[in-house]
Amino acid sequence: MRKASEVQEPKLYERVAERLGAAIAAGTLRAGDRLPSVRQLSASERVSVSTVLQAYLHLEDRGLIETRPQSGHYVRRRERPLPAEPEVSQPTSQASPVSVSALVTRVYRAANDPRIVPLGAACPSPELLPTQRLHRELALVTREASATAIGYDMPPGSLELRQQVARRSLEWGCPLSPEDFIITHGAAEAISLSLAAVAHRGDTVVLESPAYYGTLQAIETQGLRALEIPTHPRHGLELDALESALRKRKVAAVLVVSSFSNPLGGCMPEENRRRLVELLAARGIPLIEDDLYGDLHFGPLRPRPAKAHDPDGSVLLCGSFSKTLAPGYRVGWVAPGRFRQKVELLKYAHTVATSTPPQLAIAAFLRNGGYDRHLRTLRRQLEAQVRRMVDSVGEHFPEGVRVTRPEGGMLLWVEMPRQVDALELHARALAAGIGIAPGPIFSAQKRYGNCIRLSCGFPWSPQLEGALTTLGSLARSLA
Amino acid sequence: MRKASEVQEPKLYERVAERLGAAIAAGTLRAGDRLPSVRQLSASERVSVSTVLQAYLHLEDRGLIETRPQSGHYVRRRERPLPAEPEVSQPTSQASPVSVSALVTRVYRAANDPRIVPLGAACPSPELLPTQRLHRELALVTREASATAIGYDMPPGSLELRQQVARRSLEWGCPLSPEDFIITHGAAEAISLSLAAVAHRGDTVVLESPAYYGTLQAIETQGLRALEIPTHPRHGLELDALESALRKRKVAAVLVVSSFSNPLGGCMPEENRRRLVELLAARGIPLIEDDLYGDLHFGPLRPRPAKAHDPDGSVLLCGSFSKTLAPGYRVGWVAPGRFRQKVELLKYAHTVATSTPPQLAIAAFLRNGGYDRHLRTLRRQLEAQVRRMVDSVGEHFPEGVRVTRPEGGMLLWVEMPRQVDALELHARALAAGIGIAPGPIFSAQKRYGNCIRLSCGFPWSPQLEGALTTLGSLARSLA
Numbered sequence: 001m002r003k004a005s006e007v008q009e010p011k012l013y014e015r016v017a018e019r020l021g022a023a024i025a026a027g028t029l030r031a032g033d034r035l036p037s038v039r040q041l042s043a044s045e046r047v048s049v050s051t052v053l054q055a056y057l058h059l060e061d062r063g064l065i066e067t068r069p070q071s072g073h074y075v076r077r078r079e080r081p082l083p084a085e086p087e088v089s090q091p092t093s094q095a096s097p098v099s100v101s102a103l104v105t106r107v108y109r110a111a112n113d114p115r116i117v118p119l120g121a122a123c124p125s126p127e128l129l130p131t132q133r134l135h136r137e138l139a140l141v142t143r144e145a146s147a148t149a150i151g152y153d154m155p156p157g158s159l160e161l162r163q164q165v166a167r168r169s170l171e172w173g174c175p176l177s178p179e180d181f182i183i184t185h186g187a188a189e190a191i192s193l194s195l196a197a198v199a200h201r202g203d204t205v206v207l208e209s210p211a212y213y214g215t216l217q218a219i220e221t222q223g224l225r226a227l228e229i230p231t232h233p234r235h236g237l238e239l240d241a242l243e244s245a246l247r248k249r250k251v252a253a254v255l256v257v258s259s260f261s262n263p264l265g266g267c268m269p270e271e272n273r274r275r276l277v278e279l280l281a282a283r284g285i286p287l288i289e290d291d292l293y294g295d296l297h298f299g300p301l302r303p304r305p306a307k308a309h310d311p312d313g314s315v316l317l318c319g320s321f322s323k324t325l326a327p328g329y330r331v332g333w334v335a336p337g338r339f340r341q342k343v344e345l346l347k348y349a350h351t352v353a354t355s356t357p358p359q360l361a362i363a364a365f366l367r368n369g370g371y372d373r374h375l376r377t378l379r380r381q382l383e384a385q386v387r388r389m390v391d392s393v394g395e396h397f398p399e400g401v402r403v404t405r406p407e408g409g410m411l412l413w414v415e416m417p418r419q420v421d422a423l424e425l426h427a428r429a430l431a432a433g434i435g436i437a438p439g440p441i442f443s444a445q446k447r448y449g450n451c452i453r454l455s456c457g458f459p460w461s462p463q464l465e466g467a468l469t470t471l472g473s474l475a476r477s478l479a
Numbered sequence: 480m481r482k483a484s485e486v487q488e489p490k491l492y493e494r495v496a497e498r499l500g501a502a503i504a505a506g507t508l509r510a511g512d513r514l515p516s517v518r519q520l521s522a523s524e525r526v527s528v529s530t531v532l533q534a535y536l537h538l539e540d541r542g543l544i545e546t547r548p549q550s551g552h553y554v555r556r557r558e559r560p561l562p563a564e565p566e567v568s569q570p571t572s573q574a575s576p577v578s579v580s581a582l583v584t585r586v587y588r589a590a591n592d593p594r595i596v597p598l599g600a601a602c603p604s605p606e607l608l609p610t611q612r613l614h615r616e617l618a619l620v621t622r623e624a625s626a627t628a629i630g631y632d633m634p635p636g637s638l639e640l641r642q643q644v645a646r647r648s649l650e651w652g653c654p655l656s657p658e659d660f661i662i663t664h665g666a667a668e669a670i671s672l673s674l675a676a677v678a679h680r681g682d683t684v685v686l687e688s689p690a691y692y693g694t695l696q697a698i699e700t701q702g703l704r705a706l707e708i709p710t711h712p713r714h715g716l717e718l719d720a721l722e723s724a725l726r727k728r729k730v731a732a733v734l735v736v737s738s739f740s741n742p743l744g745g746c747m748p749e750e751n752r753r754r755l756v757e758l759l760a761a762r763g764i765p766l767i768e769d770d771l772y773g774d775l776h777f778g779p780l781r782p783r784p785a786k787a788h789d790p791d792g793s794v795l796l797c798g799s800f801s802k803t804l805a806p807g808y809r810v811g812w813v814a815p816g817r818f819r820q821k822v823e824l825l826k827y828a829h830t831v832a833t834s835t836p837p838q839l840a841i842a843a844f845l846r847n848g849g850y851d852r853h854l855r856t857l858r859r860q861l862e863a864q865v866r867r868m869v870d871s872v873g874e875h876f877p878e879g880v881r882v883t884r885p886e887g888g889m890l891l892w893v894e895m896p897r898q899v900d901a902l903e904l905h906a907r908a909l910a911a912g913i914g915i916a917p918g919p920i921f922s923a924q925k926r927y928g929n930c931i932r933l934s935c936g937f938p939w940s941p942q943l944e945g946a947l948t949t950l951g952s953l954a955r956s957l958a
Contacts, residue, residue: 101824101827101828102824104827105820105823105824105827108633108827121631123630123631126625126626126629126630127626129629131625131626131629132625134629135618135621135622135625135628135629135836136621138617138618138621138836139617139618139621139622142614142615142617142618143614143618146605146610146611146614147605147606147610149614149807150605150608150610150613150614150805150806150807150808151602151605151806151807152600152602152801152806152807153807154587185664185809185830185833185834186830186831186832188828188829188830188831189829189830192828192829192830196700200680200702201679201680201702214827214828214831217824217827217828218828218829220828221675221824221825221828221829223679223680326629327629327630327631327832328628328629328630328631328632328832328834328835328836329629329834329835329836330664330830330831330832330833330834330835341584344584345580345581345584345696345700346700348580348583348584348587348693348696349580349667349671349693349696349697349699349700350667350668350671350697350700350829351664351665351667351668351671351809351830352665352667352693352809353665353806353807353809354664354809355664355807355808355809355834355837356807356808356809357614357617357807357808357836357837358834358836358837
C-alpha cells in the first residue's frame, strides 16, 4: 500500500505554485505584473531552479501566468475584468415541503436528446474519462471471475472495491477501513439510503441554498422537509446561520456537499468542517456529507472530509466514481458510521445488491494504478474549462452578471439581473439546442429564478463557444 | 420481430404431453400403469407417430414416465410416496407493521460464506446460466458503444433493452410497448419504487402468506403495514379471503408473485388472475405484480401476467433477468401503467439511472437470440432439480413433513412437524455448512416457525445429497 503521505502532501513545486497563485488571487500580484526571475525565486524559496520552473509551468497550465520569450513570466492580463461573484444566499428561514420533481423531470427529459449542447449535465465528457481502460477492465473481470461476476454481490458489496476505497481514504486524511463502507448504485443511492436511515416522514433536513436538485428530489420522495441555510459561494454553509436555525427548531439531519458543491462550487474551509461536526455532535444531529467532487480539487491538496473530525460515527460520508471515472457504471459508496446496520438493511430492501461487474472493474482499475495520474489530468482539464467558461460568461452575458469561481469540480453558478427569467431562458436555450439547469430546481423555496447552473464538463470547442454566445444573447434579450 | 404466436402456442407434442402429464398428476394414470401404445395414441389424438414419440420423450425427460424395452411406456413408479402438500395458509386477519429485517440480515450475513451449501439462495447456479455469452456481450458493448456505455442512461433506461422486453411481452400474451417500461436495478428496485408510488407510511398492503422476505423488508423500510391473506400452495392468493378482507378495511395496494411465487411456488390460474384484476379495479386498488419467475414454467405455456387483463393501467408489472440470466447484473424493469410518471420520478430520486453496461449487454443477448433456447434448457434443469429435491425431502425429513410441488421456479416450501423450530434448524444447519431460509422471515406475523424454504437452483451433486441427508437428520433430531 502506498503511504498516505506520498499523495496527501503536495509536491514542492505545487507549494511554490500555490503561494504564487494565492498572491495573484489576492491581488498582490496583478495582471501584467512580472513575476520574480527563476533564480530570484529559487534563492528566496530555497528550492532548486528546476522546482521553480516546474511551478511556473504549472501556473501557466492553469492559465494564471504567461511566458514572454526573452523577457520572463507575467501574470496573465485579462482582456476584461472577471464578473463579480454572487453574494451569500438568503433563503427564508422556514422549513418547507419540497416539490421540485415535476420541474426537474420536465427539464431533464427535454435534455435527453444527445444533440443538445450539454451545459446542463454535471458530469465530465466521456473523452475526459479513461473510457477504454475501464471498459478493458470490465471485459477482463468477466473473464477472470466469470462465476463471481454473474452472481449477486450482497451488501456491503465487493471486498476488493471496499479495500481500494479504504486505501484512498488514507489519502483524504480520513482513514477508514473496508468494513466501514457499503457499496451503492452511485452517490445518489448512498444519499437516499442515508436520508432514510436518519430521518422520517415529516422531519426537517438542513441543506445549503441553493442545493443539488437530486437531493431535493430524495427529500421530496421521502416526505421530508427542507430547511435551506444561507450559503457562501466560496465557503459553503454559513455556520452562524446554521447555529441560530438549530436553536429555533428540531432538525433530523444536516446534509452538505462539503467540497466543490453542486451548484455553488463552494468548498468548506477545514476549520468550518471541524466546527460543523462539533456543533452537530453536541446536539446529536447526524451529518450526511456528500463528497462527490472531493477528488476534483484544482489546488494541490484534496480537501479532507468533515468525517475526519467525526467523534462518534455521526457522519455518513457518501461518494462515488460517477464524476471521475464512469457515470454510467453507477458505483458509489457510503461510510455510514453508527448508522451502518440501518443503511445495510435499507440497501437490501431497495436494490438488494449493487451491480457486480462495474464494481469489479473499478476495483481493478484502482488496484492497477493510474487513478491518481488520471485525476491530475482531469483536474487540469476541468480547471481550464471552468476558467474559460467564467471568462466567456463575463463576455457574453448581460451587464451585472455574477458568477462563481470554484476551486474544484466542474460547475458554475450564474446569477443574472433580476428580470431575467431562468425558466424562460431554459426554454429558449433548449429550442436553440442548448441544455442548461435553471435555478428554481435548486431550491425548495422556488428561489433563484434569475440563476442558472452551467456545466464545464466538456472540452472547449467552437460549438461550445457558439452555444455560450447564443446563451448570452438570449439572456441579454430577457434582461 | 417474431410473431407472438410462434412462441406463445405450445408445440403439438407439448399439448399431448401436457394432457398425459395432467392425467398422471390427477391420479387417472397411476405409478406403474402402462401408457397407451404409440399407435393407439397416434390414432386417438389424431397426431403423427413421431409426435407421440416426441411427447413420450418429453415426459421421460421430465421424470414422469419410463420406457421399458420391448414392453412400452409406463408411469414411473416411485420408491416411496411423495410427501403431502402443505394446506392453505391461515394467517391472522390483522394488518401489522413489519419487522423482519434484523432477522433477515442476520440470516443472510451468516450465509455470505461461499463454502456454505446454498440451499437458502433463490437463484440458479452460475453453471446453469449463459455466463460466458453474457460476459462476451458485456465486453462487446463496451467496445462498440464505448462513449455510450460509460455515460448515464437516464430513466426510463436503454431504449434497445426496452424494445427487447416489449417484444417478449407479446410472447407473454400481454403486449406492451417500449414506452411502457422503466429499467431498474433488478425487480427489487421495481417493487420498492412501485410500493413508494402507490402507498404512503401507515398504509396497508395486501400480501400472500407466506410472502417473500425482500418484499416484507421493502414494506418495513417504507413504514407500511402488511396484511397477509390465506394462500393456496398451488393456486396462490385465496380470492374469497381477499374479497372479505377488502370489505373490512382500506387497503393501498395488493402485491402478488403471480407465477411460481416465492416461497410457496404457487401459480395463480388464469381465471383467478382475471378475477383479481377485476376485483381490484372495481375498488380502485392498484396491483403490484411481481413476475420474477414467470419465464421458468415447467409446463409448455408461460403463464400470462395478470397485467394482460388490466383495464385502466392499475397493474404495475415488475420483472427482471436475475433469475434467468444474471443475478449480479441487477437489470430489472417495471411497467407501471398509470403510475409511470410517479415511478420515473422516484427512480431519479433513488438511483438516478440504472447501470449502463449490464443493460446494453442483456439487450444484445436478447437481440442476438438464444434466450428462448437457454430458457428451455434451464426449465428442464430446474424441473429435474425440483422433483429430485421433493423426493429427497420425503426420504430424509421427519415423518409428517409436507412439501410443495411447484410447476415452475426453483423453490420448495417445507412444512415440518409443529415441534421443529426452523430458526434452531437454521442455526444448526449453518454450523454444519448448510444455508437454508427459515420460515419466520416470510411473515410479518412471525408465523411459519416450523417451515423452511429450500432452493433447487443448484445441480444435484453428492455434496448436495449429503447436505439434504444432514438437514433431514437435524430436523428429525428436533422433531
